[in-house]
Amino acid sequence: MDNTTSTALPARSAEACHANVNAVRDALYVLNGKWKLPLIVSLLNGPRRFKEIQRALVDITPKVLSKELRELEINGLIERQVFNTVPVTVTYQLSPYSDSLHPVIESLMLWGQKHRERIVQERRSEPVAMEID
Amino acid sequence: MDNTTSTALPARSAEACHANVNAVRDALYVLNGKWKLPLIVSLLNGPRRFKEIQRALVDITPKVLSKELRELEINGLIERQVFNTVPVTVTYQLSPYSDSLHPVIESLMLWGQKHRERIVQERRSEPVAMEID
């Protein structure tokens, strides 16, 4: 019946915990779905055109891409620019405000890499149940 | 260009960009959905019981909570512990591995807070169309 083995972390009050939960939910409200963050990542190098983004995010359909871009624009994270070429050229780029997301993006990319490595390791060291004759 | 800036984000090559996109997608694969991250946040203070988590994450139904907990456990992010009390007591706590998520969680919480503040500011300075009698 040993308990209270709380991990080392800024222990906080129940209200603070709830505030944190809400903060994360607020963030997720804007960054929700399958595509928002990958889309932002694909723009880290600079402005990209619609078709370029579509190619970067393999398999995203134009409808969905269009919707995601619109939502991100509404939330002030990306900017749309139209050029009067023929045919028309449109570029999307990250807004200055999106810089505030860098810590999120960076930590997420890093964790994604590490996690993938971890999975690979597991697969390697695991005596997976396999067919034997 | 200076590559000594610690927070420099942009991937230089197209392949690096694609790798980054994939890393984020890998991360999101594990942290997907509406509840995973808030759930983890709710455990930052230490072990919690099923019902406690349910209360912390207002409005999550037992079915969904159960599913989310199982998935997080499978991915090694939380640990389940059963105590032979009557009635049975079950606690969930973050695993050591989940520590690797701290940068993600922290940056996300921070950004969520800032973003909410920003929204409030916008609302204030915006001459919103409103009903008048």
Next chain:
DNA sequence: CAGTATCCCGCTGGATACTG
């Protein structure tokens, strides 16, 4: 308390085709 069992709705997002 700690869940499971059903039922089911809505929304995300995919497929395909079409337009300026």
Next chain:
DNA sequence: CAGTATCCAGCGGGATACTG
């Protein structure tokens, strides 16, 4: 090229009720 228009499948996830 840069999208929009339709149609539709899947499933995330909510409501409610029930079990050990």
